[in-house]
Amino acid sequence: MRLSETGTARPGLRERKKQQTREKIERVALQLFSERGYHETTLAEIAAAADVAPRTIFAYFQSKEDILFCDEPVVYERLEQTLRHRPPGATTVDALRDFVSSMSAADEHTMLRKRITAADEGLRRRERAHSAPLERLVAESIARDLGTAPDDDDVRPLLIAASVTAAFNSVRDRLDPGSADPISHEEALAILDQVLEFLRGGLEALQRNQ
Amino acid sequence: MRLSETGTARPGLRERKKQQTREKIERVALQLFSERGYHETTLAEIAAAADVAPRTIFAYFQSKEDILFCDEPVVYERLEQTLRHRPPGATTVDALRDFVSSMSAADEHTMLRKRITAADEGLRRRERAHSAPLERLVAESIARDLGTAPDDDDVRPLLIAASVTAAFNSVRDRLDPGSADPISHEEALAILDQVLEFLRGGLEALQRNQ
DNA sequence: TTGCAAAATTTCCTGGTGTGCAGATTGGTG
């Protein structure tokens, strides 16, 4: 706390070692998962490859699955920040468009995970479940845009969030060069714009009939 | 195959006993889950309460979770049938409206499960994941309605399926009398009709701009 | 009724995940 105020306050050897260990476990585990498959890799093997005791893994991750999905909270938080700190005048959908743009430089982790989860039904489900909280986030943001109370019987946030999330997932999947039918970044944004058009039309229809 | 052709070909004593055992395990397990919680109930306790050996449970269910979610394939199949065998001239959305109507006499299993899953994050995720295959079913059905090939870059089935599924889930949750903010059957259909209006407006907008 | 073959159930086993706890190890500090 006295020395080393060089910029971002170096965390000290202990903290750095902790970080190193965590990253090593994560890296080694993802490597093994992608080589042999998730269920074919045991915690003992991960521990051996990471040079730690099996028990230590649980000091860093709550479960074996958590090693694979530990970055979900990060994505959640990033989306939350993107929605909260958007430029004035920008709508929720605009912010989401930016989010997709920033997402192109895809994480190592995310892409590797996609390949691992592709092989197992349960993991695919688990991955897909990730979008539910994101969808709720979008719905709340849209509700704020529309100025409706959360407990109103307004279906619009629900519908918009569902549509956007579905499109978002579809686009994200196809942004992976390894996927069947991959798309470019421009095509992705074009699809999103089409979705936007759809949403605008739907909202107008509700307005007219309401 | 000779005797007992009384109507629906009684399955024989062996089959009936098997069915009884299966139902007993399921019933007893759900009972214990709702009393003590899912994770606080062991397979050994379920086995004891159902008067079978622990190992026998795996002859009927693939896993502990499967006891809770074993009726999902039934729902899937019912939706598939509803979409496939709809009256001529009826759209996919019409068929879904009927599906909601028929769903009011809610299963014992479904409602009990909702209360059990409500207590645990992982189980809620697992339950929510159930709607993904249903959504795919709806998207395919809508794609057929629109006459587009599955590999076309048509976002409409995706958007419609997502919207409908989201509304469907929301409505289904609130149809449970035990939920906060419960709704009547008429209100549920009113909401669905609103969604339909939204979709129509969105599709028209895409048509204009396409 | 009795005996036989198949199906269902049980018993015993092993492997893997996850957790509590006590003790050893290591980083930080005076």
Next chain:
DNA sequence: CACCAATCTGCACACCAGGAAATTTTGCAA
């Protein structure tokens, strides 16, 4: 160096899951 606290480890156990073989139950036929 000596001390404290955080971290890591080893060991214990409970639970889920599945394989294999023994055992009981059932359906059927002589």
